[in-house]
Structure formats: C-alpha cells, structure tokens
Amino acid sequence: MKNTDIKLEPEQADAITHNKGHLRIVACPGSGKTETVSRRIIELIKSGVDPKTIVAFTFTQKAAENLNFRIRKRLQKVCPEKKNFGDMYIGTIDSFCLYMLKELIPEYRSYDILSEQKRMAFVNRWFYDLHIKSLWKQVGSKWMALRTFVQSADRILMEDINPDDLSNEEFVKSLKAYWELLEREKFFDFSSVIYKLISVLEDKKNLALLHEKVKHVTMDEYQDVNNLQEKLLQLLSVGADSVCVVGDDDQNIFNWRGSNVGYIRDFEERYKKYDVTTKFLKKNFRSTEGIIDTALQLINNNVDRISSKEMIHNSDSEKKTEEGDIVHRHFLTDGDELDFVAQKILRMVGTDFIDKVNERYALSLKDFAIIVKTNSDAEAFLNHLERNGIKCIADSGVNIFSRPIVSLALDCISYVFSCPGYTTEKTIPDINNLATRLGQCVSSSDINKFKKDMESIKMTIDTIASRKKIVLDEAKKKTKKISYDYLTNKFGLQEYYQRILNAMGAEDGFLSENDFYNLAVLSTAISDFEYVYPNLRVKNISELKWFLLAYAENTYNDPKHNDPTLVDGVRVLTIWKAKGLEFPVVFIPNFVEKNKPSSKQNFVDNHLYDFAKYEKTDEDDRRSYYTAITRSEKFLFITGSSSHYTHFLMNGKPATKRYRPHSFLDEIGNPHFTNRIDIENSNSGFKVKILDTGTFPTSFSELSFYGRCPYDYKIRHVFGFNPGVPKTFGYGTNIHNIINVIHSKYIRERRVPTEKEIVDLTDRMFHLRFGVGDMKENMKRTALTTVKNYVNFHSKNFSKILDSEKRFQFVMDKALISGTIDLIKDAAENQEILDETKIVETIDFKTDKEIDGKYKLDHSEQVRFYSLAESISLNSVPKKGTIHHIDTNKTEDVKINSNELQKTQDAIIRKIDGITSGNFDAEPEKDKCEGCDWKALCQHKKFLVGANFKK
Numbered sequence: 001m002k003n004t005d006i007k008l009e010p011e012q013a014d015a016i017t018h019n020k021g022h023l024r025i026v027a028c029p030g031s032g033k034t035e036t037v038s039r040r041i042i043e044l045i046k047s048g049v050d051p052k053t054i055v056a057f058t059f060t061q062k063a064a065e066n067l068n069f070r071i072r073k074r075l076q077k078v079c080p081e082k083k084n085f086g087d088m089y090i091g092t093i094d095s096f097c098l099y100m101l102k103e104l105i106p107e108y109r110s111y112d113i114l115s116e117q118k119r120m121a122f123v124n125r126w127f128y129d130l131h132i133k134s135l136w137k138q139v140g141s142k143w144m145a146l147r148t149f150v151q152s153a154d155r156i157l158m159e160d161i162n163p164d165d166l167s168n169e170e171f172v173k174s175l176k177a178y179w180e181l182l183e184r185e186k187f188f189d190f191s192s193v194i195y196k197l198i199s200v201l202e203d204k205k206n207l208a209l210l211h212e213k214v215k216h217v218t219m220d221e222y223q224d225v226n227n228l229q230e231k232l233l234q235l236l237s238v239g240a241d242s243v244c245v246v247g248d249d250d251q252n253i254f255n256w257r258g259s260n261v262g263y264i265r266d267f268e269e270r271y272k273k274y275d276v277t278t279k280f281l282k283k284n285f286r287s288t289e290g291i292i293d294t295a296l297q298l299i300n301n302n303v304d305r306i307s308s309k310e311m312i313h314n315s316d317s318e319k320k321t322e323e324g325d326i327v328h329r330h331f332l333t334d335g336d337e338l339d340f341v342a343q344k345i346l347r348m349v350g351t352d353f354i355d356k357v358n359e360r361y362a363l364s365l366k367d368f369a370i371i372v373k374t375n376s377d378a379e380a381f382l383n384h385l386e387r388n389g390i391k392c393i394a395d396s397g398v399n400i401f402s403r404p405i406v407s408l409a410l411d412c413i414s415y416v417f418s419c420p421g422y423t424t425e426k427t428i429p430d431i432n433n434l435a436t437r438l439g440q441c442v443s444s445s446d447i448n449k450f451k452k453d454m455e456s457i458k459m460t461i462d463t464i465a466s467r468k469k470i471v472l473d474e475a476k477k478k479t480k481k482i483s484y485d486y487l488t489n490k491f492g493l494q495e496y497y498q499r500i501l502n503a504m505g506a507e508d509g510f511l512s513e514n515d516f517y518n519l520a521v522l523s524t525a526i527s528d529f530e531y532v533y534p535n536l537r538v539k540n541i542s543e544l545k546w547f548l549l550a551y552a553e554n555t556y557n558d559p560k561h562n563d564p565t566l567v568d569g570v571r572v573l574t575i576w577k578a579k580g581l582e583f584p585v586v587f588i589p590n591f592v593e594k595n596k597p598s599s600k601q602n603f604v605d606n607h608l609y610d611f612a613k614y615e616k617t618d619e620d621d622r623r624s625y626y627t628a629i630t631r632s633e634k635f636l637f638i639t640g641s642s643s644h645y646t647h648f649l650m651n652g653k654p655a656t657k658r659y660r661p662h663s664f665l666d667e668i669g670n671p672h673f674t675n676r677i678d679i680e681n682s683n684s685g686f687k688v689k690i691l692d693t694g695t696f697p698t699s700f701s702e703l704s705f706y707g708r709c710p711y712d713y714k715i716r717h718v719f720g721f722n723p724g725v726p727k728t729f730g731y732g733t734n735i736h737n738i739i740n741v742i743h744s745k746y747i748r749e750r751r752v753p754t755e756k757e758i759v760d761l762t763d764r765m766f767h768l769r770f771g772v773g774d775m776k777e778n779m780k781r782t783a784l785t786t787v788k789n790y791v792n793f794h795s796k797n798f799s800k801i802l803d804s805e806k807r808f809q810f811v812m813d814k815a816l817i818s819g820t821i822d823l824i825k826d827a828a829e830n831q832e833i834l835d836e837t838k839i840v841e842t843i844d845f846k847t848d849k850e851i852d853g854k855y856k857l858d859h860s861e862q863v864r865f866y867s868l869a870e871s872i873s874l875n876s877v878p879k880k881g882t883i884h885h886i887d888t889n890k891t892e893d894v895k896i897n898s899n900e901l902q903k904t905q906d907a908i909i910r911k912i913d914g915i916t917s918g919n920f921d922a923e924p925e926k927d928k929c930e931g932c933d934w935k936a937l938c939q940h941k942k943f944l945v946g947a948n949f950k951k
C-alpha cells in the first residue's frame with residue numbers, strides 16, 4: 001500500500017508553519033485545503049500553543065467532525081506526549097457563540113438555538129402574539145408571511161439595520177415582539193446568537209476575557225461568510241496571535257443567504273495592520289486536466305475575481321483525460337435523461353480508475369454522484385434509480401410526508417385528535433378509509449384490531465379534550481369553567497404517535513424496515529413541532545399539518561437514503577451539499593436555460609442595505625456550476641432535455657415545459673466535450689476500493705444505548721425516532737450548570753459563594769423548559785435547596801478542584817468520541833509528579849433517584865469511560881472515580897484500575913465495531929424491555945404492550 005499522504009507543495013508548507021499575524025489561504029478545488037488546515041493546527045500545538053486557545057470555524061457540523069477527526073487522529077500519532085487538547089474548539093460559528101455566551105454570562109446556559117425547522121414552528125406557535133396576521137395580508141398567505149418574516153428578521157441583523165429606519169410599521173412591531181419572545185423563552189436563532197455575542201463583547205471586560213481564551217483563529221470557507229460573521233472575526237483579530245482564513249472566491253455559492261464574497265477578495269486591505277500573508281494553493285490533486293480546463297473555461301468569464309490566482313494539474317498524476325470522459329448530451333425528454341443516467345451508472349460499474357496517489361481500482365456505486373440544483377430534481381433521480389435497482393445515498397430534501405405510510409400516520413394523528421387530516425383538507429379522516437389505506441400499505445395488517453385500537457386512543461384524547469378547569473373570573477368576581485385540554489401524559493405527542501404505530505402493527509412485526517425509516521422522519525418533525533409547545537394542548541395538534549404542508553415537507557432528510565450503514569450507493573445531492581466532496585464520476589443533469597427567479601419578497605426596505613448582493617446573477621450561476629464541475633476527478637456528464645413533464649394537467653394529460661441547452665455551454669467551448677455516449681470504458685477486473693468510513697462521531701450515551709440493546713440504537717440513531725420529552729427534562733442539567741458556575745468562579749477567585757449569591761444565581765439560571773404549572777417553581781425550590789446543601793457539605797474540598805465541565809475528544813478505532821466530565825479534582829496526595837501529568841479524581845454528578853441496579857451499573861460505566869478519556873486525551877492519570885448523587889449528597893466509589901479501564905476500552909471498541917458493521921440484533925431482557933423507550937414499536941420483546949401501553 002502506497003503512502004496516502006499528499007506531498008506538500010511549498011505554498012502548503014509555508015502556510016502550515018505560519019503562526020503569527022494574519023494568513024489568507026486561497027485554495028483552488030482539490031488542492032489539499034483540509035490537509036493544510038489540519039496540519040497547521042497540529043503544528044501550532046507541537047510548537048507549544050495551548051490547545052484551549054485554538055478555535056477553528058467550519059461551515060457545517062459535518063465539516064467540523066471531519067476536521068476534528070483528522071486533527072486528533074494525527075495528533076495521537078505524531079505527538080502522543082501532547083494529550084491535553086480536549087478544550088480545542090472546532091465547530092460552527094453559531095455553536096461557538098452560544099458556548100462563549102455561556103462562558104461569559106451564566107444566564108445563557110439555559111438558552112438553546114432554534115434549528116430552522118424549530119424556528120418556523122416557534123413563529124407559528126406564537127403567530128398572534130407576534131402580530132404576523134397583518135403581514136399575511138401583504139404577501140397573500142399565512143405561511144408566506146411566516147417565511148418572509150424570518151428571512152427579513154435575519155436580514156435586519158446581518159445588515160445591522162436599525163428597525164426604526166424601516167417603513168413597514170407592521171413588520172417592525174412583529175420584529176420587536178419576536179426579539180422579546182426569544183428572550184422570554186430563552187431561545188436564539190442562528191443570526192441572533194452571533195449578534196448577541198457581538199453585543200456582549202461591547203463590554204471591554206467581556207472582550208478581554210474572549211481575547212484571553214482565543215489566541216489562534218481559523219475560519220474555513222471564508223468566501224461564504226456574512227456581515228455578522230465577519231464582524232465577529234474582526235473582534236477576535238484584535239486579541240489573536242494568528243488568524244487564518246481559507247477559501248476560494250470562485251466557490252462562493254451562498255449569496256442568497258447574505259454571504260459577502262468581497263471579504264476574501266479584500267482581506268489584505270482590510271486587515272493590513274495585522275501583517276497579512278497570502279498563500280495560493282493552485283495545484284489540483286483531484287481532477288484530470290480535462291476537468292480543470294472545463295471548469296476554468298467557465299469561471300474565467302467572471303470578472304469579479306481575485307487576481308493572480310490559477311489552478312493547475314498535478315503532473316505526477318497517472319490519471320489522464322481520455323475520449324468520452326467529458327460528455328454533454330441534450331435529450332428529447334426528461335425521461336430519456338433519467339434513463340441515460342441510470343444506464344450509464346450500471347454500465348460504468350467496474351470501470352478502471354486511478355486515484356490521486358496513483359492506485360488502481362474498479363468503480364463501484366459509491367464513486368458516482370448526481371449533483372442537482374433543486375430538491376425536486378434530487379427526488380426524481382432517487383425514485384428513478386431505485387426503480388432500476390440502484391442503491392442511493394441522498395443528502396438533499398425529499399418529501400417523505402407524501403409517502404403512503406407516512407401520510408396515513410399523519411391522518412391517523414388527525415383522526416384521534418379530531419382535526420382536519422393531512423390528505424383530507426378540511427375534514428376529519430374517516431376510520432374506515434384509514435383502515436382501507438392501512439391494508440394497502442401493510443398487507444399483513446390486522447384491520448379489525450387497528451380500528452379497535454384507534455377508537456380506544458381517540459376516546460382517551462376525547463376525554464382530555466373535554467376536560468375543564470374551574471378558575472376565578474376576576475372581573476365578575478365568580479368562578480368559571482375553562483378548557484383544560486393539556487397533554488399531561490409523560491411523553492406528550494410522541495407517546496400517542498407510538499400508540500398509533502402500535503395500532504398499525506409495529507410491535508406485531510407488520511411494518512417493514514423501509515416503513516420504519518419513513519415513519520421516523522415524522523417522529524423528528526413531531527419533536528421539532530413539540531419543542532416549542534412545552535404545554536401542548538389537544539387543540540394545538542391541528543397546527544402540525546400546516547407546519548408540514550407549508551414548510552417541513554422538503555426540509556427533512558430521508559434517513560433511509562442517508563443511512564451511514566449504507567455505504568455503497570450513488571450520492572444524490574444538491575450543489576450546496578456537494579461542497580468539499582469529490583467523486584470519480586459526476587453527473588450534472590438538467591443543465592438547461594431557465595428564467596431567472598424573481599426577487600424574494602421581504603419586509604426590509606431595499607435602499608437600507610446592499611440588496612443586490614442577495615440577487616442571483618450570471619456570475620453566481622457560474623460559481624455554482626464551477627463548484628459542481630470541480631467535484632469530478634475524471635468523468636463528467638452534463639445533460640439536459642428539451643421536454644419536461646410537470647404536475648399540471650392539460651387536456652387530461654401532464655403538461656410539459658420546453659427548455660434549450662444552457663448558454664454557459666457556449667462559454668465553455670471545451671475541446672474535451674463529446675456527445676457520444678456509446679464509448680466503452682476499460683474494465684481490467686481490479687478490486688473495488690475499500691471505503692474509508694471517515695468520521696463516526698459518538699458519545700458515551702450513544703454507545704451506552706448500543707450496549708443496552710443494539711436494536712434500541714438502531715431505532716434511535718439509524719432509523720431516527722425520537723422519544724418523548726418528560727416534563728422534568730432539564731432539571732439535572734440546570735443543577736449541573738449552576739454548580740459548574742460555582743466551581744468555575746471558585747477556580748478564578750478562590751471564593752465560596754454566599755447563600756444570597758446562590759439564591760441569585762439559581763434565580764437567574766434555572767429554567768425548566770418543558771415544565772408545566774406549579775412544577776416549575778416547585779422544582780426550582782428543590783434545585784436551590786440541593787445546590788445550597790452541596791456547597792455547605794463540599795465547599796471545604798473546593799481547593800482540590802482542577803477543572804469543571806471539562807470537555808474531551810479522542811479517536812478510538814473508527815470513532816471520534818466526545819464528552820464532558822462534570823468535575824476533576826486533584827488526587828495526588830503529595831505524590832511526586834515528574835512532568836505535567838496530573839493525578840486526578842473523576843467525579844460524575846447524578847440527580848436522578850436510584851431505581852435499580854441497572855442505572856447504578858450505567859453510572860459506574862460512565863465514570864470508567866470518563867477516566868479512560870482523561871488518560872487518553874487530557875494528560876491525566878485517573879486514580880479515583882466517584883459517583884456523586886447530588887440529591888442525597890452521597891457518593892459511591894467506582895473501580896478504575898488498569899484492568900477495569902482496559903475492559904472499558906475493549907467494550908467501546910466492540911460497540912464501535914458493531915455499529916459500523918451494521919449489527920443491530922435485538923437483545924431482549926424483561927427488565928430492560930419494560931423500561932425501554934421503544935417498547936410499543938419493538939417486535940423482539942417477550943410481551944405485548946398494545947396501543948394503550950399496558951406495561
């Protein structure tokens with residue numbers, strides 16, 4: 001096996017050793033950008049930089065995981081003596097901002113960031129409080145008003161516009177109400193969390209603390225940053241020893257989200273006081289000369305580009321351009337185009353290929369990618385490839401909710417909650433129709449049992465819906481009855497969803513694996529919807545349908561086609577998801593001339609900001625297609641078709657649209673192009689390349705689920721079902737957060753808080769997001785008592801505290817394992833230490849009452865897991881392990897000798913191997929099964945629970 005390390009170019013080597021001042025790396029596609037960035041960070045650590053002062057921003061969480069895995073795996077190999085790099089931050093900008101806010105101001109520890117899905121559910125949930133009904137009239141529909149509102153709210157913050165300058169008074173009223181509501185409910189969205197940190201850093205004391213913590217900054221995909229992100233970088237630059245930005249202006253493809261490509265172009269001028277160095281990574285190790293020429297002939301038509309940049313072919317590569325590698329073909333119909341792609345993939349499987357280190361292998365399905373511009377195109381190819389027996393992995397939105405089994409489940413929810421159905425518009429679904437549809441979806445189903453169970457569930461909901469509560473009418477000075485239709489069961493809507501799936505035959509084994517994949521998407525959507533309804537009522541369920549219809553249909557990934565265990569499949573993804581990836585064979589379909597989309601309506605006056613930046617131009621389109629073309633290593637098929645069928649009917653038949661080839665084809669004018677599709681590729685019988693499974697991020701809790709039962713892990717993390725959230729969820733986290741602040745402040749100030757300070761801290765920090773009624777205040781009082789008792793009992797030992805909430809990450813086998821240790825204490829006891837290694841006690845706090853030996857065993861395993869993490873990644877020698885039950889102030893010792901830690905490590909490796917090899921066989925045991933989150937869905941247990949949860 002040849003060495004797969006890329007030989008460093010001089011410009012790469014210079015960038016890697018740069019450690020002072022500002023560095024701009026302009027990296028062409030395939031130039032080893034990630035390798036350069038990771039080695040530069042490793043070089044900083046090797047040179048003595050404290051890892052906890054290093055911050056690296058990535059554009060996505062997946063990119064962060066990949067970079068993390070690469071850095072930590074190499075660190076453990078090249079400098080094993082430097083173990084304590086658990087506090088190095090590698091992640092997205094929004095996550096960093098929330099982390100820093102929590103570090104700087106304790107109250108923000110109870111805040112969360114709303115995902116885009118949860119955010120839309122949030123604004124819908126507070127529709128009337130936000131006064132959005134007045135905006136509805138301006139744009140024509142409720143959901144268009146909601147979408148336009150959130151986009152406009154982001155634009156206000158990204159462009160730093162004063163709301164008082166806006167002409168749309170209704171929007172200003174809604175916007176201010178939205179900001180107040182976010183604050184009250186303790187939420188951020190992706191823009192407001194960055195904006196808030198920037199605001200907090202206006203306090204010089206906070207800014208000084210940030211500069212103390214962050215000394216070396218790396219920002220990947222710098223061409224895609226927006227104004228807010230750039231403002232944060234400017235603040236970080238003031239106190240940093242080095243700042244490195246990495247990107248390529250030709251790959252700026254997010255202008256519609258506010259990215260400003262001018263920042264990477266003008267970096268030298270704007271940061272000239274920091275001694276700026278620019279390095280151009282110009283050698284493309286990925287692609288053949290033909291692919292490079294094709295891409296350059298397109299992008300060279302753009303005017304606004306960084307000068308003095310180029311992209312050249314790797315002359316050491318044995319991979320050459322051959323006739324038939326690069327094809328353009330315009331078909332008569334979109335059906336012909338779909339057929340061509342499917343048949344070409346089948347014919348090319350087994351084709352000879354040479355990779356970037358000149359190793360030869362045969363192409364398999366994983367080496368093919370279909371890169372599209374829209375989710376609807378992705379869905380068309382997914383469906384067509386499946387019909388042709390070709391496995392796929394999809395990273396782009398597909399409407400799962402229209403699939404028969406999922407729309408049936410949605411209508412079943414509507415039936416039991418007596419609200420209009422997903423498919424029945426304004427009427428409540430009929431039970432007989434539901435039964436008929438179940439028979440069509442699940443041939444082995446028991447229709448009579450289904451109807452009986454559904455009626456039983458409906459009776460339960462009807463009883464809840466009819467509940468009344470007597471309250472005092474202050475105005476009339478007398479009591480009155482009001483509706484009290486809250487879902488007060490333990491797990492809310494998810495519990496009733498599981499009951500419905502049970503009625504459909506889940507625990508009887510009637511639902512297929514494919515059904516489970518599809519139905520899990522609805523479980524995720526329910527969680528997002530329910531997240532913003534901590535006090536969910538029966539009458540609220542009718543909003544679920546509209547949330548899905550108007551927003552969520554194309555925003556949830558299809559888990560079956562995104563299953564990490566399905567490794568040998570054609571990738572189907574949008575250009576925006578393909579960024580940073582590479583494939584031997586790339587198809588770019590639907591390459592046709594279309595009308596430019598009209599400007600998206602928003603509530604912000606165009607003259608108040610650079611409105612043109614958000615508008616799509618030919619230069620933006622060239623950058624998008626340039627990015628797509630440069631994903632290819634050798635084979636490129638650009639296709640289109642003249643006639644496209646639509647969903648509209650004309651004279652009883654599907655209407656068609658007519659298209660002509662894209663005008664960019666004239667600009668490319670590529671001598672390598674051919675329209676011949678009959679050229680056969682060589683097939684020498686090489687072996688298929690073994691897939692590098694890449695990053696497998698995990699944690700103790702995830703591995704623990706697998707250890708309890710592999711099938712539990714499959715339902716939770718492969719299918720993607722979400723369990724319900726109990727009303728008490730977050731109680732333990734609140735206490736952990738308060739105690740962590742007390743510990744951290746003691747480490748800085750060496751002072752135990754007074755009782756008044758503890759009361760004040762608890763009052764500011766405690767927030768039980770899902771609590772209802774008096775529960776919140778009762779649990780807050782309990783938490784206060786618990787914290788005060790903890791301080792009274794244990795403050796005498798605070799002097800031994802070394803670290804609180806200590807983050808760690810380490811690579812083991814194929815996994816990147818992350819976690820946080822509650823408390824680390826000095827356990828040296830005058831023992832002589834010859835180096836920087838610390839002898840420590842590992843403490844894990846628990847707030848749950850001890851129920852049985854199983855939970856005790858899990859807690860002990862967790863302490864051993866954390867002790868192992870300390871020895872691997874924190875440069876510590878664990879001497880003692882302790883479980884601290886905060887509720888009772890009792891402690892338990894845990895054995896953490898070398899034999900126990902070796903057993904723990906062996907168990908971790910077995911679990912990782914089991915997960916990555918797809919071994920998810922159920923391991924039913926009565927005690928475990930009775931306490932399982934999925935007992936209503938699982939067919940492998942030894943008892944039945946039924947739709948009414950008998951066990």
